[in-house]
Amino acid sequence: MDGLLRCTDQKQLSEWIGRECHFRLLYKITRDGGSSEKFHELCDNKGPTVTIFYNTGSNVYGGYLSERWSCSGVWATDQNAFLFKLYTAANWMPKIFHYIKGKGNNYYKDLKCGPCFQNLLSFENSVVFNKTRSCFPLKTSNLLNGSHFDMGEETGFSVANGHNNVTDLEVYLVKDGPFVEEAWRESPEWNLQACQELKENIIRHEPFEEANVPESNILLVGQVDAGKSSFLNTINSIFKGKISSRSCSGSTENSLTKSFGKFHIRDPTSKKRLKFSICDTRGIEVELSIKDEDIGFTLDGNLPNHYTFNPFEKASTKVPGFVKDPTLKDRMHVVVFVIDGSTLDVLPEIIIKKLKYIKALAEDRGIPQLVFLTKMDKICEHVKKDISNMFTSEIVEGAVNKAANIIAIPRSHVFPVKNYEKKTKLHTNLDIVALGALYQALVFADDFLENQCDVKQGGTGELNTKD
Structure with missing residues (x-):
């Protein structure tokens, strides 16, 4: 809209x-x-x-x-x-x-x-x-x-x-009536079969073979209380079959996530890890925020798992476990900006500036970016009643367009989602929206890995993929 x-x-x-x-x-x-x-x-x-x-x-x-x-x-x-x-x-x-x-x-x-x-x-x-x-x-x-x-x-x-x-x-x-005559984006089938197919596609996901990496790395970044940790919990809940809380989440003035964390999801049947990691970071704040240098280290794979971000001091090569010579498996393969869709009109300029800075760093490294737009139920009453109204809601369409303009990203790269925050039972339609967004992130990660392999084979750059 x-x-x-x-x-x-x-x-x-x-x-x-x-x-x-x-x-x-x-x-x-x-x-x-x-x-x-x-x-x-x-x-x-x-x-x-x-x-x-x-x-x-x-x-x-x-x-x-x-x-x-x-x-x-x-x-x-x-x-x-x-x-x-x-x-x-x-x-x-x-x-x-x-x-x-x-x-x-x-x-x-x-x-x-x-x-x-x-x-x-x-x-x-x-x-x-x-x-x-x-x-x-x-x-x-x-x-x-x-x-x-x-x-x-x-x-x-x-x-x-x-x-x-x-x-x-x-x-x-x-x-x-509440909606436009036609969906503003292709709408998925809202049924259990479609949900199961998405889950199976993600379970079968293998990183681009020639890249020789064990898993795709998805980096979540965004403002405090946008829903980064909640999205991780949502995905884990879907595959676990019940509401879970692997990562601390909730509403707070300052970021609940203090450290860099690589989380893995398990196949509910085999109990084996799926071949991707979701990497959580400290929330971006007006005053206490992740340092610019730390963002670069995170994208390049220098920071060890569980590194605690210090809003007053940037990371250095002396950090215990610092990866001095990161390989392709250590680097981030796709960046996902997690943005609270209910705050787009009041998003502080300093937050927008930080998001754009991260985007610029990702672009310099050839890393693709997406936006997961959360809390759509807060801005649209019809989505709150039924999440299958997501792609026919003019309000959601307007929020997607606005987020795309803020981050300067194609609208097709913005995915409205809803996390498990209040619900105590799984809902098929919510699962479909979250899984669809995750699957697109994996596709983008593969694009990055394929590009890196092409660079190596073309002799225009170097790739260090040894493990």
């Missing part, structure tokens, strides 16, 4: 509209520009819409129109239209402002105007971003003055701080 509208916002708007709805982003001023012609090109004759204003005071407000926008050049009346607020100074304070019956025309449809309600105008012809004020300065005439919509005790000052300077403006198409 790529918009700023959250699941909670959509649920509230659906309640006010009076039916379950989903919202498809049509127009976004920061993406499409502040042109009234562009607004009408994207929004006219589509159906009911919701217009959202995000102003510089962290206030979120807007208007609902049950009629269609057009360029007819007249004021008109929509008996079902209403104005509303969702947030005041970033605090959730939803309130609806109903149209006052008999007050006449309450919205304007004209080519020269953007979305325009009585008491809530936007812009005429065009508006440009004011770099000095960091906003789009929209019209304030009769701003939320209650002449056509019942504001109760609210005013333009209480709702919008008396101004209409916005960081963004969005228009959404309102459609009945």
Whole structure:
């Protein structure tokens, strides 16, 4: 969806509209520009819409129109239209402002105007971003003055701080039902057979043969409380057949994972280790975070298993067990960024910078990267009810697109997942999503190993694969 509208916002708007709805982003001023012609090109004759204003005071407000926008050049009346607020100074304070019956025309449809309600105008012809004020300065005439919509005790000052300077403006198409007509990504078969096939494919996995390595190394990195350890526990639980907790996990201000750990999963039948390791790392924090040098050592395979990351001091070659001459089997073969999908809008810049730094280090080494986007049930009520809705949810699609933009990675490399955190029994659909993400990581690891072998055979570089 790529918009700023959250699941909670959509649920509230659906309640006010009076039916379950989903919202498809049509127009976004920061993406499409502040042109009234562009607004009408994207929004006219589509159906009911919701217009959202995000102003510089962290206030979120807007208007609902049950009629269609057009360029007819007249004021008109929509008996079902209403104005509303969702947030005041970033605090959730939803309130609806109903149209006052008999007050006449309450919205304007004209080519020269953007979305325009009585008491809530936007812009005429065009508006440009004011770099000095960091906003789009929209019209304030009769701003939320209650002449056509019942504001109760609210005013333009209480709702919008008396101004209409916005960081963004969005228009959404309102459609009945929770989902898009077609899946935004190929959806797996949601049954026990599909789950078993995925498990068997992973059990049969062998690292690229010519690489001569015993296992594929998957490195998990991400912010504190994103779900790295929970993903590891989820995979272990799936193969163990019951909820397990191999790695410490939970919600905490600082990282629960303090050391570098290589975890192995066992075949439930043979009890033998599967031929991959999932490597957990200290969570990335705003203040106490893994050192840049430690990241490089981790990618290159220098750090021994159980090495404790020190947020105040970087690792050195004097670390006990330090691998001075790592071979291909010691190195990381794929990097997985584990990101909390419910925090994408508030992800600190310092965290984003660290993630991008890790990505750059991986790219320098030719290591492929994926993103596992966790906690999808927190941002989408429909996924919370049934995880098989994952690939038809517009909210999840929007989160995937946003994560891809943040990390600068193809959208096809971002996998929404849900971990076992609250559940006490295994669920087939959750298993399918997690196993599908893991399997793709193994495919990417094989790509890396094959590339390394090609480099060696082509004589353009050296590979040390001796064990």
